[in-house]
Amino acid sequence: MTIEVTIRNAENGSNLNMELEPHTTIEDIIEGAAEFWHKEAGAYVLRRGKKLLKGQSTVMDAGLKNEDVLELIPDPEGG
């Protein structure tokens, strides 16, 4: 069964809604959102509340539910 979640872009407050299958991975979600906002997927992490969503886990593993709000957060690297 598919669910629909909202992804908030923490960099500008924009939102997008995504339809997800139980086996969609967190990496797929980040890639889809990053592509939409012209970002580098590897430079981001995704959170639900205070929990970091691990890239390899699926929608089912992560326990995502319909109407969840996830936030895309930059994960910078300096040198």
Added chain:
Amino acid sequence: MPAKITSWNESRPRERPPPLEDRVSNHRWFTEKMNTVYRENRDFLPLYVQRIAEEKMRNHALEGMRRSHEVMGLMMGGRFEWQGREYALTRDVVTTELEASEYHVRFDHDALEGLFESLDDLDFDYSIVGWYHSHPGIGCFMSDTDISTQEGAFNMAHHSALVLDPVRREMEAYCLRDGKVVIRPMGIYWDLHQDPYRG
């Protein structure tokens, strides 16, 4: 299995005048280049940093200096528009435990929940307007790693990178313009009755 985007909404910068000129200043850590662009753009700056946020970044950089480590965090605020021109306010900064050395820094992924908690503690509707990090003793510039970060995550017009050298006591801000890194004019602002240079 790709995720399917069904709808979206783009947020627009909010209409709000920038901080009043008599509540904006340059900073004693500004390099000559920073002071020059500050003077040239003083009437309208694309980046204003609240003095408490500036102090937090500077103290963080000084604390890292004692361990000869770089430090890093995110600049939190909002993007605004006034008379057709866009600017960003940095109202606060957030950070967490870091994986850091003398020449490298990133968030410790085991400590990201601490970062998320700090985001939830902010008492305003935030946008991430940039990031800061330190270069202890090597001066302010954007390394190849820094530029990759800027291009990958902070490539919007309102995004900035602030670099601090706590040994030389220098500070410079940067942004991307037409794909190139350039100095970003910036000022420190304070709220009414909080003038750091009086009293």
